[in-house]
Amino acid sequence: MEIKEIMNQVADFFNQHVAPLHKITSVEMNDQEDQEGWKVIAEVIEEKEYMKKYAKDEMLGTYEVLLNNEKEVISFTRRDVRYRSAIGQEM
Template sequence: MKINKVMDTVTDFFKENVNAPLRFTAIEKTDEGWYLQLEVIEEKEYMQKYARDQIVGLYEVTLDDEMEVTSFKRINMRSRSMAYEEEATS
């Protein structure tokens, strides 16, 4: 299944470059390839050492049709126990 291949590709990329646990929250096929959103546990060891709540980063990732990661960026961060703040719309 193609979505499994997309997930495997992104998981391998994040293991190699970010080395943090992740959870997919959105996967969409686009005209250019794939768009994904995922949550990543940030600085897990530091937060556990100092008995702090874990920090979760929300990332956007894009892949081209050849299943190569073409971009990724963190778009938000929060404490694990808090909800993401919604951006105000006008």
């Protein structure tokens, strides 16, 4: 299944290069003419050890991830940071 492959690619990329993936909230085809591929919205737990040390709520970063037609991550951008207990808002 193609979506499952895309989700696995994003999870592997984030776990290796950014931070442990919390969850993927959106997978859709990228409909921009100049950039064919996939757009994924993912949530990552930011600075987990720092937050534990100071007894603060964990922070979640929301990232927009773009993949090409070969299902390779070609870019990612953090769009939002919020406390895990805060109600999230979709972009």
